[in-house]
Amino acid sequence: MSKRESNVDRVYEALRRMAADFAFKPDQRINESALSEVLGASRTPLREALNRLVAEGFLTFQSNRGFFCRPLTPSYILDLYEARVAVECEALRLSCQRASEAEITALSAYLERMEPEYESATELEELLAMDESFHARLAQLSGNNELQRILRNLNGRIRYIRLIDLKRMREEADGRAPGDISAHRRVLEALVKRDADTAVEALRNHIEKRREQATEAVRIAFSQLYVPED
Amino acid sequence: MSKRESNVDRVYEALRRMAADFAFKPDQRINESALSEVLGASRTPLREALNRLVAEGFLTFQSNRGFFCRPLTPSYILDLYEARVAVECEALRLSCQRASEAEITALSAYLERMEPEYESATELEELLAMDESFHARLAQLSGNNELQRILRNLNGRIRYIRLIDLKRMREEADGRAPGDISAHRRVLEALVKRDADTAVEALRNHIEKRREQATEAVRIAFSQLYVPED
DNA sequence: GCGTTCAAAATTGTATACAGTTTGGAATTC
DNA sequence: GAATTCCAAACTGTATACAATTTTGAACGC
Structure with missing residues (x-):
């Protein structure tokens, strides 16, 4: 028997809410270490969740610069x-x-x-x-x-x-x-x-x-x- | 100066093609270790790319069982x-x-x-x-x-x-x-x-x-x- | 044969370490 | 003071190790 909701799912849901509410300001860079501490998970599952949000258009991603909030225009x-x-x-x-x-x-x-x-x-x-x-x-x-x-x-x-x-x-x-x-x-x-x-x-x-x-x-x-x- | 396309992007593109062409059969479970070897990247970036494809509906995810190809009905x-x-x-x-x-x-x-x-x-x-x-x-x-x-x-x-x-x-x-x-x-x-x-x-x-x-x-x-x- | 049990093997989940890159700002030059 | 250079600090990218969970299949009882 397994928990139906994984840790990544939980982190993803929390991040989705934050991104929806613009808890990250438009174009703001997201600091992974700080965020992982807030969410109580290491950077590995955090980044997996962040990648989902990139695919969904809530966030953007730049190589070697990390994740950013979507702009608001x-x-x-x-x-x-x-x-x-x-x-x-x-x-x-x-x-x-x-x-x-x-x-x-x-x-x-x-x-x-x-x-x-x-x-x-x-x-x-x-x-x-x-x-x-x-x-x-x-x-x-x-x-x-x-x-x-x-x-x-x-x-x-x-x-x-x-x-x-x-x-x-x-x-x-x-x-x-x-x-x-x-x-x-x-x-x-x-x-x-x-x-x-x-x-x-x-x-x-x-x-x-x-x-x-x-x-x-x-x-x-x-x-x-x-x-x-x- | 940075490469414009990241490694995760490359892995993602390759996986997207595979998933689009049903290189994974419907409902097939995806073995991360085997796939990471094929794609020449470790499981960490592989899983980040897989998570993007889950968010896009190409794949599904089950806690503790991993990634599966989308069904075809x-x-x-x-x-x-x-x-x-x-x-x-x-x-x-x-x-x-x-x-x-x-x-x-x-x-x-x-x-x-x-x-x-x-x-x-x-x-x-x-x-x-x-x-x-x-x-x-x-x-x-x-x-x-x-x-x-x-x-x-x-x-x-x-x-x-x-x-x-x-x-x-x-x-x-x-x-x-x-x-x-x-x-x-x-x-x-x-x-x-x-x-x-x-x-x-x-x-x-x-x-x-x-x-x-x-x-x-x-x-x-x-x-x-x-x-x-x- | 057919289901159960159980332990070994395989697989996933995630923390962490460290290499590579970017960033920020002090020192320097004009 | 504005631009440039450079270095240290901060941050990202990913391989790896190991814990947790699932899967497999052999042994067993019916």
């Missing part, structure tokens, strides 16, 4: 959101063909159950988790493991941006319900009718709207970075 | 082709908006230049390289690095299947020009007109047609595997 953000459109919209098209009535009903129930929580959520992380969860469940109905895998990767790398977006969204809409859940409802309504084109258009518009908002939110956050005094 | 093939549709079609939609006239002209020229070579190609590998190259160039016009990155990953894992498909295609169409280039031409014509919907439909049909053919070709290849005598 406007075009990178644009690319990630466009990739989400590609993956999520095609998954939705498949879901419209394939999802069982029971699965769709379950997703509707989930959305309704979340609605009050979504409006009362106090933590940004909580809001994000609910948003991500809806999109993930939607993709799951496609039955396509590759699309889900890709989406999970994109979500990990875009997470931090969404957090910035949500933060601004909440500040703007202060108190009022976040307008996003209605977009989810529109997608779901079309899915219920198995109207793929309408569903896909609704989802595309939703993601592209968020992309615009997120880009703007990041722009503002950046500009504030260089003018720290209020 | 009908649903896996279906998933990969569907993911290609998602990525390539959205990339094409973006290309219709963004590609410069010069880029489109260059791609047209490329297609025309390839046509005679495509018809006379003697090696399957050569045919595949040309097919992959057209699709990659098309995706490049989107300007989206993430979509290109995902496509490169999918292409690596699907390569072997396409080879089986091309082999059967050539056997069936013995001597005659492979019908595939005309599908590429249809996509390109719509791109020239910046008619995204038509272009995307043409590309989707093309890839789905290949998926059906490839699935069938793999089915036949499998059935022959278990009845080796003619």
Whole structure:
């Protein structure tokens, strides 16, 4: 009998979280010795985990210089959101063909159950988790493991941006319900009718709207970075 | 001054080729010591490269049992082709908006230049390289690095299947020009007109047609595997 | 024959040592 | 003071050793 999760897996998960949250700053060089001490593992398993993250696009690697955090640029953000459109919209098209009535009903129930929580959520992380969860469940109905895998990767790398977006969204809409859940409802309504084109258009518009908002939110956050005094 | 390509990179590239071509049989366990000898590197850099391939979906990993080749099942093939549709079609939609006239002209020229070579190609590998190259160039016009990155990953894992498909295609169409280039031409014509919907439909049909053919070709290849005598 | 047991062999997991390379900064020159 | 040289410190790259785990197959009992 063996532990199902290896040490490298554990280190990998910890690093993935750190990289997703930009615990490493963009382009920052990663010191292996220091990091291995923090994570309680030697450099060998650490480097194995780091290599996985390079392959997944969370980090970069330079020969003889080691590992670096991925950069964070406007075009990178644009690319990630466009990739989400590609993956999520095609998954939705498949879901419209394939999802069982029971699965769709379950997703509707989930959305309704979340609605009050979504409006009362106090933590940004909580809001994000609910948003991500809806999109993930939607993709799951496609039955396509590759699309889900890709989406999970994109979500990990875009997470931090969404957090910035949500933060601004909440500040703007202060108190009022976040307008996003209605977009989810529109997608779901079309899915219920198995109207793929309408569903896909609704989802595309939703993601592209968020992309615009997120880009703007990041722009503002950046500009504030260089003018720290209020 | 440093070599631009590290040893791990070299080992990784070699392993990727092997995994793409199923030099490791599906589900086969990989012996690290034997492999490290073949590749002329110790187990440390070998395992770093293997971990990258796990993250990319070429291999799997089990705690205390090591690395295994990815399985090869009908649903896996279906998933990969569907993911290609998602990525390539959205990339094409973006290309219709963004590609410069010069880029489109260059791609047209490329297609025309390839046509005679495509018809006379003697090696399957050569045919595949040309097919992959057209699709990659098309995706490049989107300007989206993430979509290109995902496509490169999918292409690596699907390569072997396409080879089986091309082999059967050539056997069936013995001597005659492979019908595939005309599908590429249809996509390109719509791109020239910046008619995204038509272009995307043409590309989707093309890839789905290949998926059906490839699935069938793999089915036949499998059935022959278990009845080796003619 | 067919499953069990068990120990030897094979294999993986990781810490560590050390060689090779890069980095940072002091000394030097202009 | 700005650029250059150079050396020591820091860091990365990888082979290797050994512990931990799995695999293999021979011996045994039914």
